[in-house]
Amino acid sequence: MYKLLSHNDLDGVGCGILAKLAFGQDVKVRYNSVSSLNREIEYFLENDSTDTFLLITDLSPNEENEKRLTSFYKEHGNIQLIDHHKTALHLNDYDWGYVVVEEEGSGKLTSATSLFYQYLVYHQHLEESDAIAEFVELVRQYDTWEWEKNQNHKAHSLNSLFFLVSIDEFELKMIERLRSSDHFDFDDFEKKLLGMEEDKIERYIRRKKREIVQALVGKFYAGVVYAESYHSEVGNELAKEHTHLDYIAILNMGGKRISFRTIRDDVDVSEIAGYYGGGGHQKASGSSMTEEAYKHFVLDTFHLEPLHEDAKRNRYNVKESEFGSLYQNRQEDIFLLSRKNEQWAIEKNDVKLEQTFSTYRECEHFLKRNYEAWLARDDVFVEYLINKVKKAES
Numbered sequence: 001m002y003k004l005l006s007h008n009d010l011d012g013v014g015c016g017i018l019a020k021l022a023f024g025q026d027v028k029v030r031y032n033s034v035s036s037l038n039r040e041i042e043y044f045l046e047n048d049s050t051d052t053f054l055l056i057t058d059l060s061p062n063e064e065n066e067k068r069l070t071s072f073y074k075e076h077g078n079i080q081l082i083d084h085h086k087t088a089l090h091l092n093d094y095d096w097g098y099v100v101v102e103e104e105g106s107g108k109l110t111s112a113t114s115l116f117y118q119y120l121v122y123h124q125h126l127e128e129s130d131a132i133a134e135f136v137e138l139v140r141q142y143d144t145w146e147w148e149k150n151q152n153h154k155a156h157s158l159n160s161l162f163f164l165v166s167i168d169e170f171e172l173k174m175i176e177r178l179r180s181s182d183h184f185d186f187d188d189f190e191k192k193l194l195g196m197e198e199d200k201i202e203r204y205i206r207r208k209k210r211e212i213v214q215a216l217v218g219k220f221y222a223g224v225v226y227a228e229s230y231h232s233e234v235g236n237e238l239a240k241e242h243t244h245l246d247y248i249a250i251l252n253m254g255g256k257r258i259s260f261r262t263i264r265d266d267v268d269v270s271e272i273a274g275y276y277g278g279g280g281h282q283k284a285s286g287s288s289m290t291e292e293a294y295k296h297f298v299l300d301t302f303h304l305e306p307l308h309e310d311a312k313r314n315r316y317n318v319k320e321s322e323f324g325s326l327y328q329n330r331q332e333d334i335f336l337l338s339r340k341n342e343q344w345a346i347e348k349n350d351v352k353l354e355q356t357f358s359t360y361r362e363c364e365h366f367l368k369r370n371y372e373a374w375l376a377r378d379d380v381f382v383e384y385l386i387n388k389v390k391k392a393e394s
């Protein structure tokens, strides 16, 4: 008999689906949130038969349960943990732990489902097939967010479908499909549903773009937004819109949790989450809403006005323009970014700031971090120019 304790997200449930394909009736699968795993481990150690082989995927136990699992393992063996979270790497010190963040050789980011697939095939519990390999790769690309770079919308759709139906229904559908099809695909009804879901996500993100606030938390500039759903999508789109921010903090007040997301290589949000007692990956992580987190992200930011998006449809006032690019903020300051002698500089209300920058991006990031300014619309720019001409004439 096998027992699998896995995460309750797509990657975790991907592991459950593979386990059921491999072991059929001989596996019991339980899906957990990050916090409920430890209870399940304790239940297993106290109640399950010592002949049951325990598999843990996509999640890691707390320190006490590390010790309990280790003493259980010494006596009975029969434990294997497989994970890909950077914050779980220390579990490689145990014989029962197997944590890989990046595939050796290819350097590709792993997912729990991709590691578990390799494990099951290697131990001859599961026969390789094209359909399963395709499914596993979609899960991996979604979980690592590689789908976006590859424009692999099928991976994103798989996750959307996962949230549209119950976990039980998703499992059943996928197991059936992976057993009987040569290739993995959605059926026509699912395709129709997924199209509608994409539109809904887009509208949700548009609303969140109007709600995000900027806050300096410790030494990092965070974008803070409230969202109950579509965390990855919201975090990613907001990070792309506001590249001057170090990370995006997504607050789920009902669940009392925070997700952290960055698209930058020089910021590690697993460290940010770790500070508040959580964990995860370099670019995506999460933690509970501790009292300190509540203070930093809720209490201290509640009075702030949302960030303004840059004007998108300008013809004249565009970024990196030879004539200068005009920005404004809520205090009605006017900023002109222009290049002189290979250096980008800022004029604030016609007075030059002392800082200069070798790239426009750095210059703009400085402006947005310190003044929360946005690219002004063309009509504001034209008015600014008219005033300039008038002043020069008088």
Ligand SMILES: [Mn+2]
Residues within 6 Å of the ligand: 011, 012, 058, 084, 111, 112, 143
């Ligand atoms: Mn995962």
